[in-house]
Amino acid sequence: MGTLYLVPTPIGNLEDITFRSIRILKEVDLILAEDTRNSGKLLQHYEINQPMHAYHMHNEHKVVDKFVQRLKNGESMALISDAGTPGISDPGFLLTRACLESGIRVECLPGATAMIPALVNSGLPSERFVFEGFLPVKKGRQTRLLALKEESRTMIFYESPHKLLRTLEDLITSLGNDRPASVSRELTKIYEETVRGSLSEILEYYKENPVKGEFVIVVGGKK
Template identity: 75%
Template sequence: MGKLYLVPTPIGNLEDITLRAIRILKEVDLILAEDTRTSGKLLQHFDIATQMHSHHMHNEHRSIANLISKLKAGATLALISDAGTPAISDPGFLLTRACLENDIAVECLPGPTAFVPALVNSGLPNDKFVFEGFLPVKKGRQTRLKLLAEETRTIIFYESPHKLLKTLANFVEYFGADRPISVSRELTKLYEETVRGTAAEVLNYYTEKPPKGEIVIVVGGKK
């Protein structure tokens, strides 16, 4: 019986990969990558010659049976996403569940995850928090926001730059203009930035300065 490794990869700064992650990626029989072009640059940088197969949200349902067969035959596989820890708003859950249902060992390495540094440097309470990932784009969005307006724990969201203003405006509407918010973008990269303030203040800031890059929003819970 083989084994599945879940291997976090840097969210920007290549120095954030671990020595163990590099070793595992060199030793496994096959690397499952969300985008082989993106991951190819990472593997080339660290002289990793292991074969890659594409494994993403559009094909993971179809490919799982074949991957389980490989693992049962003794293959070792590593799953990586474009950036960060697999299964955190990226593919990984379905294959992990299938492995466990088939008594195949799964090991997750510690490593980069965007929401952790965003939460820690937000200055908002981090003893209790809830991770929401991406809000629904249309259906269910209003219902979710109304529910989260009553959440007393710190709330963490992922967002794309072209939807940030809409989301911040929603927070002003549903959470209140004075709700404390921290927006981190381009974490670990050259132009890393964290903007902290009330929902209204942060909305005004990004209205005047359109955002770029990957974004994590940390929202204080209801008092």
């Protein structure tokens, strides 16, 4: 059988990729990419010419069996997302589970992910934390926020720019104005920024400043 490699890719700065990741991407028979156009820029930068196939949330249920069969037949594949580690708020779990159930070897390489730099840079306790990813947009949102009201560990959320203000407002409603927090955006990129303070202070900041880029929200747990 072949091997499925889960290969982290840079979250911004193209230099944030390991030598091993580049070698694996050059050696596999096929690269599964969340967005082939976006990943093509990275592969071109490192002169990686392996064939690519789209693998994303809209087609993964349809194509997973086909790729499992190809792995069974001896092909090796690398799964990459647009940025960061596959399976962390990105496609990856479904294929990984299917491979393991079929006895196919799976290796996850270490590498870039947005939540760890944001957590360490926040100044909030990092010895114990919980990663919540993206909050539900509608159904289950209030239930999730209510459950987190008593959470004592530091909490990490991902958020898109057009939902940032609403999420900060919802966190204030559930956790209180004064809960310490940190918001990082565009990590490793030219306009990287981290804003620290209470949830209410951060909300006021982003009401007065442009909300652009991808965001990681880190919130202190209940004392």
